[in-house]
Amino acid sequence: MNPRRLAASLALLVPALSLPSLAGAQPSAAPAPSPKAAPAPLPRAAPAPSAAPPSRAAASSAAAAAGAADLRRLGEAFADVADKVGPAVVQIEVTVGEDVSSPLRWFRDGGQRRGLGSGVIFSPDGGILTNNHVIDGARALTVRLRDGRMFAGRVAGRDPATDLAVLRIDAKDLPVATFADSDAARVGAWVVAIGSPFGLGHTVTTGVLSAKGRGGVGVNDVEDYLQTDASINPGNSGGPLVDLDGRVLGINTMVVSRGQGIGLAVPANMARRVAEQLLRSGRVERAWMGVGLQDLTPQLAAAMRSPPPAGALVNAVTPGGPAARSNLQPGDVITSVAARPVRDAQDVIRELFNHNVGEGLALEVVRDGQRYQTRVVLAPRNEPAPPALPVQRAPARHPGLGLTLRDAPAPRGAGGEGGSIARIAAVASDSPAERAGLRPGDIVLEADRRRAPTAAEVEEAARDGELLVRVQRRGAAFYAALKR
Numbered sequence: 030m031n032p033r034r035l036a037a038s039l040a041l042l043v044p045a046l047s048l049p050s051l052a053g054a055q056p057s058a059a060p061a062p063s064p065k066a067a068p069a070p071l072p073r074a075a076p077a078p079s080a081a082p083p084s085r086a087a088a089s090s091a092a093a094a095a096g097a098a099d100l101r102r103l104g105e106a107f108a109d110v111a112d113k114v115g116p117a118v119v120q121i122e123v124t125v126g127e128d129v130s131s132p133l134r135w136f137r138d139g140g141q142r143r144g145l146g147s148g149v150i151f152s153p154d155g156g157i158l159t160n161n162h163v164i165d166g167a168r169a170l171t172v173r174l175r176d177g178r179m180f181a182g183r184v185a186g187r188d189p190a191t192d193l194a195v196l197r198i199d200a201k202d203l204p205v206a207t208f209a210d211s212d213a214a215r216v217g218a219w220v221v222a223i224g225s226p227f228g229l230g231h232t233v234t235t236g237v238l239s240a241k242g243r244g245g246v247g248v249n250d251v252e253d254y255l256q257t258d259a260s261i262n263p264g265n266s267g268g269p270l271v272d273l274d275g276r277v278l279g280i281n282t283m284v285v286s287r288g289q290g291i292g293l294a295v296p297a298n299m300a301r302r303v304a305e306q307l308l309r310s311g312r313v314e315r316a317w318m319g320v321g322l323q324d325l326t327p328q329l330a331a332a333m334r335s336p337p338p339a340g341a342l343v344n345a346v347t348p349g350g351p352a353a354r355s356n357l358q359p360g361d362v363i364t365s366v367a368a369r370p371v372r373d374a375q376d377v378i379r380e381l382f383n384h385n386v387g388e389g390l391a392l393e394v395v396r397d398g399q400r401y402q403t404r405v406v407l408a409p410r411n412e413p414a415p416p417a418l419p420v421q422r423a424p425a426r427h428p429g430l431g432l433t434l435r436d437a438p439a440p441r442g443a444g445g446e447g448g449s450i451a452r453i454a455a456v457a458s459d460s461p462a463e464r465a466g467l468r469p470g471d472i473v474l475e476a477d478r479r480r481a482p483t484a485a486e487v488e489e490a491a492r493d494g495e496l497l498v499r500v501q502r503r504g505a506a507f508y509a510a511l512k513r
Contacts, residue, residue: 103219106219106273107219107221107233107235107273109275110221110271110272110273110275111221111223111233113275114149114206114221114223114269114271114275114277115175115223115231115233116174116175116176116204117149117150117151117203117204117205117206117269118147118148118149118150118175118206118223118224118231118268118269119147119148119149119150119157119172119173119174119175120145120146120147120148120172120173120225120228120230120231121145121146121147121148121157121159121163121164121170121171121172121173121182121196121267122144122145122170122171122172122173123144123145123146123163123164123167123169123170124167124168124169124170124171124464124466125144125166125167125168144163145225145227145228145263145264146159146160146163146164146225146264146266146267146268147159147163147223147224147225147264147265147266147267147268147281148163148172148196148267148268149206149267149268149269149277149280150203150204150205150206151205151206151208151277151301151304152203152205152308153201153202153203153204153205154200154201154203155180155197155198155199155200155201155203156185156195156196156197156304156308157172157182157195157196157197157198158193158194158195158267158280158300158304159193159194159195159196159266159267159280160192160193160194160266160267160280160282161187161188161189161191161192161193161194161415162192162266163194163266163267164184164187164194164196164418165187165189165418166418167184167418168463168464169181169464169465169466170182170183170184170196172196172198173230174203175230175231178200180198180199180200181198181199182196182197182198183196183197183198184196184197184418185197185307185308185311186306186307186308186310186311186312186313187307187415187418188303188307188312188313188415189249189250189415190249190250190251190313190315190412191249191250191251191295191299191300191303191313192248192249192282192295193280193295193300193303193304193307194307195304195307195308197308206269206271206275206276206277207275207276207277208276208277208297208298208300208301209272209274209276209277209278209297210297210298211241211255211278211279211296211297211298211299212296212298214238214241214255214272214278215238216237216238216239216240216241217237217238218237218238218272218273219235219236219237219272219273220235220236220237220238220257220259220270220271220272220273220278221233221234221235221259221270221271221272221273222234222235222236222257222259222260222261222265222268222269222270222271222281222292223268223269223271224261224264224265224266224267224268224269224281225264225265225268226260226261226262226263226264226265227262227263227264228264229264232265234259234260234261235259236257236258236259236260236290236292237257237258237259238255238256238257238278239256239257239258239290239291240255240256241255241256241296242254242375242376242379243255243256243293244375244378245375246283246293248283251299251378251382252375253295253296253299253375253378253379253382254279254282254293254294254295254296255270255278255279255293255294255295255296256291256292256293256294257270257292257293257294258290258291258292259292260290260292261281261283261284261292262284265281265284265292266281266282266283267280267281267282268280268281269281270294276297277297277300278294278296278297279294279295279296279297279300280294280295280297280300281293281294282294282295298383299382299383302382302383312414314386314409314410315382315409315410315412316381316382316384316385316386316388316407316408316409316410317350317351317381317386317407317408317409317410317411318350318351318352318377318381318390318405318407318408319346319347319350319351319352319353319408320343320345320346320347320350320352320357321343321344321345321346322341322342322343322344322363322374322377322378323341323342323344323374324341324342324373324374325337325339325340325341325342325362325373329342333362334397334398335395335397335398336362336395336398337362337364337395339364339370339371339372339373340362340363340364340371340372340373340395341362341363341371341373341374341376341377342360342361342362342374343357343358343359343360343361343362343363344359345359346358346359350408351405351406351407351408352405354405354406355392355403355404355405355406356403357392357394357403357405358396360396361394361395361396362394362395362396363377363392363393363394364393364394364395364400365391365392365393366380366381366390366391366392367380367384367390367391368391381407384407385407386407386408386409387406387407388406388407389404389405389406389407390404390405390407391403391404392404392405430460430461430462430491430494430496430511430512430513431456431457431460431461431462431463431511432453432455432456432457432460432462432467432487432491432511433453433454433455433456433457434451434452434453434454434473434484434487434488435451435452435454435484436449436450436451436452436483436484437449437450437451437452437472438450439481440472440501448481449483449484450472450473450474450481450482450483451472451473451476451482451483451484451486451487452470452471452472452473452484453467453468453469453470453471453472453473453500454469455469456468456469461511461512461513462511465509465510465511466509467498467500467509467511468502470502471500471501471502472500472501472502473487473498473499473500474498474499474500474501474506475497475498475499476490476491476496476497476498477490477496477497477498478497491511494512494513495510495511495512495513496510496511496512497509497510497511498511
């Protein structure tokens with residue numbers, strides 16, 4: 030930021046006052062006054078002193094003070110954003126199986142494999158927006174609020190095509206974030222990213238909106254990203270990218286690892302639309318036109334007759350689909366959708382995503398050098414629902430919380446030396462014990478604070494449907510909470 034330039038004002042010179050001449054006055058009959066009584070000549074007015082121009086050092090000091098004030102105001106704006114949005118940002122802890130591959134930041138808590146991500150509350154009754162890759166393959170979800178409260182999370186719906194998902198927690202009157210109009214955001218504007226990189230909860234980083242409409246990354250089916258140089262790391266996924274008014278511009282999704290300062294976020298307009306549908310019905314109904322599209326490259330344009338300067342080239346038309354009913358053909362070039370100019374295929378996909386099934390879209394098409402107008406009525410896209418996650422299934426009711434126990438000799442250092450201690454012989458599938466990460470062979474060091482319990486004592490502690498255990502696995506110990 031450039032400091033303000035200070036302009037030195039020029040002093041105005043005050044001209045000397047002029048007086049009328051006394052020469053030529055007629056003498057009177059009265060005797061002339063004596064020389065002593067003659068009036069003294071009036072002194073001439075002295076010119077007003079001009080203001081001295083400020084010294085170079087003074088001007089530099091004033092400029093530095095003005096620049097420091099600007100920086101303080103900018104810093105206060107960042108702090109205000111963090112105060113406003115921070116309470117609506119959550120940390121998401123994910124427990125998964127060993128076979129799950131994901132770009133999350135992973136760590137091991139005892140024998141459990143956990144990942145960390147972020148999310149943003151958009152509904153006061155517990156709706157949380159995050160990335161699909163954050164919760165993909167989850168067996169258990171824990172949501173931590175900024176005030177320290179923790180809740181079990183469940184998946185309300187997910188959309189792998191945009192890499193978005195919605196969680197629900199059982200809470201009311203939660204702080205919520207508001208969405209900005211990402212289409213109106215200006216490239217170069219300041220932005221703030223909030224999330225939990227590497228598990229460091231509610232980390233705030235700043236940068237600028239580097240670009241809009243980024244596609245062709247090849248990660249998701251629907252790609253229309255905001256680009257930012259705000260620092261984004263593993264664990265930021267699912268957290269908000271925010272403008273200086275404290276409104277969510279996008280959902281931070283990925284970072285280009287080959288570069289530096291290249292982070293990508295799903296724009297707010299797309300994220301809000303997906304989130305509302307997932308919260309309402311658990312899935313996204315996406316509009317479909319029934320065409321295959323590709324960019325109109327200079328090479329393709331050179332091989333065509335009277336091609337337009339830009340557009341999306343139709344390379345396939347689905348028989349009986351909306352485009353076929355509107356007489357589109359392979360080789361047509363779409364140059365406008367809903368009165369918006371089309372530069373490439375991504376522009377058409379982006380515009381389709383912003384309209385509902387049943388809406389009619391006006392198209393401008395160039396065919397063999399001639400321009401035509403047509404209208405397409407959008408149909409629902411026939412795509413399968415994403416597979417259900419284990420965490421979405423209703424908890425199974427198992428006697429003893431899904432644990433099968435037997436007594437075994439207590440190992441050294443486990444307590445109860447010389448006697449017996451409970452060891453887990455089996456864990457029921459999709460039971461509270463499995464979701465808590467317990468496995469056959471684990472040694473129960475404590476059950477509801479009872480040290481070195483026997484199998485019968487663990488079963489007795491579990492009769493109320495709740496159990497806190499500390500178990501040992503391969504020399505490492507960890508706590509696990511089970512609830513039916």
